[in-house]
Amino acid sequence: MPTRLAHLAALLLLLAPPAVQAQIQAPRPVEEGEDATEEPRPPPRQAGPRAAPPRTEPAPPAGAPVEPAGPAARGGRAGEPRAGEPGPEAAPLPDPSAPNAPDTIPAPRTPPPPPPEKLAARAIEPVGASSQTLLRAWTERRTALREQDPPRAASAAAALLDARRRLALGNLSAMAAAEVRDSARALESNLPVQAVAHAELAVALAPDLADGHLALARARLAQAPRQPLQILGSIGDGVAAAFREPHTRRALLADVMVALLAAVLAATAALVLLLLLRNLPLFLHDVRHLPLLRGSAPIQASFLGLVVLAAPLVFGLGPLPALAVALTAAWLYLTHAERAAATVALLLVTAIPWAAEWTARQASWAGTVAETVHELEHGLLDDRVVDELAARAGEAPPPPLAAALGRHYKRRGDLAAALRWYDVASRGDEKAVELLVNVGNVRFMQDDLEGAKAAYLLASDRAGGDLTVQAAAHYDLSKLYLRVSDIGKSSAARDRAEQEDGPFLRRYGADDDFSANRYLVDVPVPAAKLEPLAADPALVEGVREAARTRLAGVVPRAAWPWAPLALLGALWALALAAAQVAPSKRCEKCGRPACPRCDPAGGALCGQCLNVYVKKGAVEPRFRQQKEVQVRRRRRLGALGTKALAVLTGGGGYALQGAAGRALAVFATVLFAAFLILFRHGVLPPTHPSPWATWAKLVAVVPVAALVYLLAVRDQLRRTRG
8 A cells, every 4th residue: 555655646747747946046156266157158049039138037045945037936927027026017928827828938039240340440650769869870871881791781671761751751861972982982992782772771761862873883884894784774864863863953044044155145146247348348348338438448338347346355345245346247238048047046145044943943042041941851951950940930930931840840759730830831831731731741650530521621622633632631531531440431532533643642641651751642832932042032033133234235124125135136127228328239250349339331330240251252361361350260269268267156157158058057056066065064063963964965965966066067068169
């Protein structure tokens, strides 16, 4: 019997439902020495109907029995809150006894994972360099070279270039010039590898220094003469650098213009002198027919005529009065082509003062405000010198100078001073749209992205046709969009910037360089705004007045240029009345004056040739033979003189043959080359004079002048033979 009761109790225990454990386990304190275990991760989120988040009950006190979960265990119907529990806030669990109830209780909803953290943009590196950093690196390199320590010198050179990059400097010309000299010394010591290294460092320090590129070409020629493409490439880079650098470009312009103006004056004087000499016998013959000199001896009249011609030179009246008197004396005996050439020559001489003024304005650079601005923008000025310059500038400096000071302080990392000077520049020049780009860059570096974006967009709107400003604004705007992870806008802005001015961006921008002065692109002061600051108006006007005084001599200032123009007008009026004046002509046979007053029936022949060749039997045969000998001698002497002038002057034969225009052109070309050789050391030498400049000018001009000279001589000799 007891056995049956035991079996029955066991069967009832098997049929009874198991007790449901609580879903949330009460926290328990961690005993000392017991490791805390990590809570199990919640189950993954399942697809299906959206479940309400589980309700968390307060933990029971220690030692209290654990209450089973579920509505039946809590003692109440589904959906009815327990006493002391909030009702509407907690979603009820499904009732297993309800119809269509799920077989199992759904798992509690897992909260969504937190969004991934956005990667922080790479910060712009601070400047971390100054002019003192450059000087220390340069001193370290010179010391290492002196102590024959190549690794130390290479390390110092790398530090020097890194400081130049951080400061965004364009040209360290003084340091590059020293490297050029070291390259030349290395070649003299038969060390071509070291010469190439010095020249390459010179090019890296000052890309706009032509001597660096030419020194590199010379060193490469010594090291690898069988690689002409590299050598020619360095020469081409040197020529391009010479035209980029304002010191070299303006010095070259001064040399060329001074030689050209001197050549024009000398060519005009040579042409007028040859025209006068060719027609001097006719002039001296007609002088005796003047009313005051009629009846006087021919020699006396001729002497008075020579005195009149020499008076401007004797009394120092100036080159232009002397040319005017000589041209007036020969004017009636010239052809229309010769008169046109002489008119052009005299007009060119009259324009020399204005050409000299333009040359002074375009060539002056050293010691001007424009040079200071250029050095602030592209060169190296000591920080203390810049501070003194800023103190002297005052409250209203020229806007380009204020803009350059602002960019200088920005490159040194002083953003507050940069904004202050940019504000001064914008007040002085409200149309300076490039300042908006630079201000936007400062705002960008101050983490004011909204202010930077507004400045870039405003610069793009106001740039108009300035592609450089537009390119810089869109380039910096692309960096801003990249900073805020707007990749689409960044790519569009960058593509547009490349289309607008890609070379400018490739020269000043860098995508993989996050230094403060390379990540964003500034816009330097435009060259057009430096032109008014490159020359003192009083100095320019003084140059023009000095040229006018040297040319005009005694001609009053108020009469310039009206006096030369009035003279040319009077001469052309006299040419129209030449038939009434009836001047003498050159005899077709012997070249003597054929005067209509002395021999009215002679026509184109003088009296002697008229009797010898027209009037048969008027003279004896022996006089006829003598005349023929004179004619042949004159022709031989004329041909010999033409050949001599052609060889000696290049174009003198043309003047004797009546081709005055060709004579003027050949004279000007040959004399231009001659004056360039004469001024080979330069009229206004740059800060770093180059020994290559003389050879460059001679190589560029002398072959052309020599070719013109040879072709002109050949043509004049051919004309002489004909």
